[in-house]
Amino acid sequence: GRSSGILHTDNNAGGPATPIASITPYVGKWTIQGRLVVKGTMRFYKNQRGEGRLFSIDLMDSSGDIRGTFFNDDADKWIEFLEVNKVYRVQGGNVKPANKTFNQTKSEWEITFGRDTTFEPLDERAAPKVTYQFVKIDQVEQLDTGAIVDIMGIVQHADPLSEVTIKSGANAGNKISKRDVTIVDQSGKSIRLTLWDEAKDKVSENDNSAPVIAVKNCKVGDFQGKNVSTTRSSMVQVNPDMQEAHGLRGWYDFQGKNAAFTSVGGGGGGSMRDPRKTVSQIKEENLGHGDKPDYFTLRGWVSFIKRDGTWQYPANPSTKKKVIENGDQWLDESTGEMMAQCERRYILGAVASDHTGSSWVSAFNEPGIKIMGGKTADEIWEVQQAEGEGAFNGIFQENNFKPYVFKLRAKTEKWQDEDRVKVVVQEVSPMNFKEGSAELTNLIRAYIGNF
Template structure:
């Protein structure tokens, strides 16, 4: 029996029917090159219904069908998911999914090019009744033979009478001739774009489409960011979507569009979105597994939808064990999950642009036998970071933490850091979290883990907080390399120099920062700043403390500036300056100093060799002062003992 293609299928598809699922024959295959900037190959087919032929572009995820020989010239295929677009006034079918029904067949009918296709295009001369030449398509004889030997696909009848040696013939199920879709009957003329856009999966989005709509849940929403470039000032924000088929895509809004949609979009809600433009995803900033991202425009629509059946998941994870992170490339964006074993205090950090942010470091471990340092930045320190600190430090409870879109850093070992699109889930109700919780509670807590974050202090400190003794600073020659050394010392303040403990500072603002450079008095009530080249009627008083610290191994001198000085002295520098120099109350001043001695702290130190004239000296600066938390310190010491035993 001859093979029956779907009659009038090309006409129907060109008219907009996307539900036909027709049987068509491949007459030609052509590699048209690679997509610019992404290096992906694209294949164009010439497909026929026996009467008419039309060009079709296959989605990149179908390239393997051609390369492996599943689709060759002569193949009978069934289009499962497709659209028809107009490109430069010519029709082009975009195939998103298809199945090979018959691997290879002689040309069926005498097809001609569709009137709506390229007028100069012709049916290839090699097509009628001939096998494809080697350079026209990938031909894989074993693959074809294997396909023939498989059980017949649905809708194909193999006729092979008993005791017959004839070659089996194939007959796909015959589909009816094309009829206009019922929804378009008896409606009279329809204005262009009057019909609502068809909802399609995110995975089916491509730039060849005209009108489309997607229904998806917002899984992440970024803050509004402001920028300045050659075109002027602007603002931008993005949010991520997830649909019921597991497809993800990022949507970006600029300027006036930000004002329209930023307050409308909420994380966790489902929206119907249409009339956006697709552009190549910027992979430096977009971690989602999609080659495209959507830019909303003035005509775009974002409509809230009821989450009736809950078919769209709340979140989608691709968890990787900590042991895999060790081999991940720098700047890789990934998901991971582990048990939080330690949390450090939040530390203020001054960015290169002069703005201040905060950093908090914690440690994760999992069943792979590895541990990793996680750095929380900005608001993550105050929100989830504070909650984790209360659990671990204050309550001695070790929660499970799932990290969505963490960024891998390979500076001094591998670590994970948060970015604007990162999401943290504390004790989530996931199967992976429940399994990890059970492992930790039934012995995992006592299993020693090897950290993939080198220079990591036992007990969970960050790479900039390596625990040392006072004597090790000199014995190991810290600070004498090109870069400073950063260590943490548990020590007692044993002496404070009081002859010069502060300096007069400039109170003027430079942008968002106070100048703070030393000023000199030029008159009775005026102070001159050489940096600002201005005079002020007042000045600030900022700490410049010289402090002697000691532990069981020895003692050394350190310098503490404003914030660290206030922690050590317990009051502002101006208060003590007034007491000593203006009120001349030496007794009360001495009492304050005595009360600040012999307190024990965790001192985070920056150690660097500097030049003073012709002499090289190692300067030790206190960058952070923390009171000793004896609960955390006990855990640190216990961990040291476990490491020594193991």
């Protein structure tokens, strides 16, 4: 019968290990003795040959790291057995050129594991600890978008969980969870780190202990300013037992927690580092009247949310385009597609207020979910249908007068042959008074420095 592939032998059995950096298609038999540093989730795909499933792992030793992938029956066999951060002796598999679209390891090669692959659990002493090449947060500003780096920082703030919908690929239409956190280090800079999928559970918005977080193989992005995010190849550790983490912890506890930090570079499309404005300045400075949109941030609160028939629209779950009711189904007129169910999405009209006045703003689905206390438009629609107008109105009322930081976009549009400035919420996050105080301190220092 087919071997289980799981060996239980002495750590020294099987001859010397092959350094991962030496593995190529031209090496006949090889033996990896390394640590499993990344384990992906089971993913499903469809191509011309049919449907299938796979998951990938990254193995590391003192010479480097390499990606390996299991398919179908082999994926089913190994998905539960293999554990992150465990040490294994690995033999058997087909070595081929790495697909760098999905593979962030340093090796030029990757392994397809098969029926002859074996994994032997080893004692912890049999392989080195995970090695990092950390970059300081201020260095990220100079890195190219798409660069893969190791980063470590203190979690200064963690946002609540949110969901986004995958727009392309085999998993298009599925939702994936994420958490944005702000991290800082001794460079005096802060940066947004997005923790995707399982990594999101490593920290919580309710944890005020300012933990150290270390991420191996995170990706540099430039959406609304330079940022970093986890990938399928990332390994995330919280409060790791390593010299750099202990040094960072000591610095923050005795010095950093009282420091003021500035966020790393802004970018196209605006960022939370865009100019801070008040409501009165929108009119006073004619924001939105130029050839290009104006991006700015506003500290304030939502004082009113419209709840007439225009607060949401029924959408095609795949394309997000509006659909119309057609009997007991829904019709997407742009494609002619009929569907049994629609997805309701926010188009909120709201009033944003601060100490200088109020302004109408529009908030679409993602910021709308945050403004509505984390509830989707589908969920509120169900309340309206099942519990009536009283419960429905109550949800809108209970989400008024909460303090937020808004990132806004102002642009002049034609409406009934008249020019009017439309202000759209790009992002919204709960007011973090600690970060706000640090920012005010920086503004005061900059102001004093001009004299």
